[in-house]
Amino acid sequence: MSEPGEKHCFTFAEPPGQMPVECGADFGPITLAYETWGELSSQKDNVILVLHAFSGDSHVASHESGDSKAREQGWWEFMVGPGKGIDTRKYFVICSNIIGGCMGSTGPSSINPATGQPYGMDFPVVTIKDMVRAQKMLLDHLGIRRVLAVIGGSMGGMQALQWCASYPETVASAVLLATTARHSALAIAFNEIARQAIMADPKWRQGTYYGGEGPELGLAVARMIGHVTYLSDEAMRRKFGRRLQNRCNLSFDFNANFQVESYLHYQGEKFVRRFDANSLLYITKAADYFDFTTVESSTLTSMANAGIRFLVTAFSSDWLYPTYQSKELVRLLKKNSIDVSFCEIQADSGHDGFLIPSKRLTDLLAGFLRGMRS
Amino acid sequence: MSAMAEMRFDLQVISSWITPGSRVLDLGCGRGDLLFHLQNEKQVRGVGIEQDEDNAAFCIARGLSVLHGNFIEEVADYPESHFDYIVLSQTLQQVYDPEKLLTVLLSVGSRVIVSFPNFSHWRVRLQLLLTGAAPRNEQFPYEWHNTPNIRIITLKDFRIFVRKIHGTILKKVAISSHHHETQGEIVRRFPNWRSTYGIFMIAGGERAGQVV
Numbered sequence A: 001m002s003e004p005g006e007k008h009c010f011t012f013a014e015p016p017g018q019m020p021v022e023c024g025a026d027f028g029p030i031t032l033a034y035e036t037w038g039e040l041s042s043q044k045d046n047v048i049l050v051l052h053a054f055s056g057d058s059h060v061a062s063h064e065s066g067d068s069k070a071r072e073q074g075w076w077e078f079m080v081g082p083g084k085g086i087d088t089r090k091y092f093v094i095c096s097n098i099i100g101g102c103m104g105s106t107g108p109s110s111i112n113p114a115t116g117q118p119y120g121m122d123f124p125v126v127t128i129k130d131m132v133r134a135q136k137m138l139l140d141h142l143g144i145r146r147v148l149a150v151i152g153g154s155m156g157g158m159q160a161l162q163w164c165a166s167y168p169e170t171v172a173s174a175v176l177l178a179t180t181a182r183h184s185a186l187a188i189a190f191n192e193i194a195r196q197a198i199m200a201d202p203k204w205r206q207g208t209y210y211g212g213e214g215p216e217l218g219l220a221v222a223r224m225i226g227h228v229t230y231l232s233d234e235a236m237r238r239k240f241g242r243r244l245q246n247r248c249n250l251s252f253d254f255n256a257n258f259q260v261e262s263y264l265h266y267q268g269e270k271f272v273r274r275f276d277a278n279s280l281l282y283i284t285k286a287a288d289y290f291d292f293t294t295v296e297s298s299t300l301t302s303m304a305n306a307g308i309r310f311l312v313t314a315f316s317s318d319w320l321y322p323t324y325q326s327k328e329l330v331r332l333l334k335k336n337s338i339d340v341s342f343c344e345i346q347a348d349s350g351h352d353g354f355l356i357p358s359k360r361l362t363d364l365l366a367g368f369l370r371g372m373r374s
Numbered sequence B: 001m002s003a004m005a006e007m008r009f010d011l012q013v014i015s016s017w018i019t020p021g022s023r024v025l026d027l028g029c030g031r032g033d034l035l036f037h038l039q040n041e042k043q044v045r046g047v048g049i050e051q052d053e054d055n056a057a058f059c060i061a062r063g064l065s066v067l068h069g070n071f072i073e074e075v076a077d078y079p080e081s082h083f084d085y086i087v088l089s090q091t092l093q094q095v096y097d098p099e100k101l102l103t104v105l106l107s108v109g110s111r112v113i114v115s116f117p118n119f120s121h122w123r124v125r126l127q128l129l130l131t132g133a134a135p136r137n138e139q140f141p142y143e144w145h146n147t148p149n150i151r152i153i154t155l156k157d158f159r160i161f162v163r164k165i166h167g168t169i170l171k172k173v174a175i176s177s178h179h180h181e182t183q184g185e186i187v188r189r190f191p192n193w194r195s196t197y198g199i200f201m202i203a204g205g206e207r208a209g210q211v212v
Helices: A128-141 A155-166 A185-199 A202-207 A216-230 A233-239 A259-274 A277-289 A297-306 A323-335 A350-355 A359-373 B002-006 B009-017 B033-042 B053-061 B071-077 B098-108 B122-131 B155-164 B205-210
Strands: A008-012 A030-037 A047-051 A092-096 A149-153 A173-177 A309-315 A339-345 B023-027 B045-050 B065-068 B083-089 B109-117 B167-178 B183-187 B197-204
Touching (some): A008 A128, A030 A128, A155 A297, A185 A216, A216 A350, A233 A259, A323 A339, B009 B083, B009 B109, B009 B197, B023 B071, B045 B071, B071 B098, B083 B098, B098 B155
Parallel strands (some): A149 A173, A339 B065, B083 B109
């Protein structure tokens, strides 16, 4: 087993054994980046698989050992660690990155072995199901046959749901946070605006920008749009209001005057440094295509028979995946005799609610997981 | 059994009526005391529905399966006869349309257990007679303007109601509770006068012959 404290890579599906993907192609080789925390029990019965949101990576939390990168704070630092909601003294936590991404796994910016050039738009249009299939290969490789819980927020929740649908016998429980069974027209619309911002940037050049200047402006605008959908009216009022940035008067030009403008510019610029524009196109498309409401009824029956327990959590001010969408998912599970708990957390932080430290969320997860072990 | 002793007395009676290993739905499950007891002592697969976020989160963190929401909306989504028992404890008096609710419950559950405070207890009658003011006591601690209890029910009223909705009473017990409602006794003589709570187990008309 791999050492904790570092980012690992697992490569598989080497030709001629490529992995079939939903669009009809066979694809490989595939590399998945992943990290682990805690220790795998001798019975291998303490595994928790954490799945990240669309722009996330495998670095959920800091490691106690390893280089400075490994010790950096992760995106769910308050939830994952010794004595925390997902207690790494009890559980062996794995976080896997996704195919199509740009955080160490195979994606459009990876080199296509057939051409020696980055895939760009030759990368297949992958789906959430494909991402999960690849993650299953990783777990098989690690010798893990059963997972105590799959946990994910936002698009991570979609992956968790797909895990249950694709591999019901592997999953004992699923925790779905601020997620949806399918994108609404509103969510697809925002994703399309983000994609168009990238594709309309002349530097995008049909995705062949690698090695030169990329569509940085387009990608920054795409991120700004994303950030607005992750917040809420209330959170933005609280964080920014109409306050001005480093000035007392309006400038009567088109520079950023308001704090909210400079915040969005900052978020856009920061994102450009770490994310690949083509990956954003591919991943948002995968999220748009996902529709759990169209699963076969036999899949739902398998999930019920496998006895998977669900915890669905919505955040009251999430307008990207509003509470009614979580309830729609809960209703579908209930109608199919699947064990499900649901809680709507009152919070003004919008869709980002699951990433904001909260005792309520921590207690919910810790208690739910404790119930899974007893 | 100390957990049992701390449970509200009507819940202790209800628990004794539930067959081990059955499927139970508890509407308005509060902090989940009944479900927790049933899960640990009777291997019951329970589900609760609870409106209050604090309570719902507390239940989930206790390892119970609980849905945070309005039970009148939530209960309708289950398949027919999904539950062996549905428990509606001390909530009927707060329901706007009891007839509609009970009809749904009798389709989703094989048996429905209902408990409610009895408004025809002699002390209630006497208070109204002597003081002319809306009665207040341990079972009805509110003022008329802030009470959640929008329905006034007596044991007799409920029996008539069950007949009206073509239900059948399978079991009934009248209780008199005291000591913060955790202790009490069964009332056998003049229950409509002497009991503080009534507990009924009912089934839909056509099903009545095949249960219990």
